[in-house]
Amino acid sequence: MSDLPPDLPRLRTLETWLALSLDRVRQQIAAAEQQAAVDVHREPPPVPDWLVEYGIGIGRTPVRVHGGDCWDTRSRCHPADRDVARRALVNGVEACTHCRPDTVLGVLD
Secondary structure, eight states, X not given: OOSSOXXXXXXXXXXXXXHHHHHHHHHHXXXXXXXXXXXXXXXXXXXXXXXXXXXXXXXXXXXXXXETTOTTXXXXXXXXXXXXXXXXXXTTOEEOTTTOHHHHHTOOO
């Protein structure tokens, strides 16, 4: 027992609908492949020299300073230049214990 219609007109209608659907799927595949090719050739963004990690919640104050290539960063980190990183450390923001930006920036207790 088939789940397809038994008569020729409805089978032809179904065939037309499937052909149109297949064309749409193939167009979408082509667009996705084209986008993937563009993404492969796109340069990754440059690694920032410094990162400032911000806390959670209202006010989101700085909680830690990292070197740009530190492995212990979180999603709440934002790029910072040398002056911003030094100012944060001088103002009491904690330095990452792994990459030690306070040592590199010359801001030691």
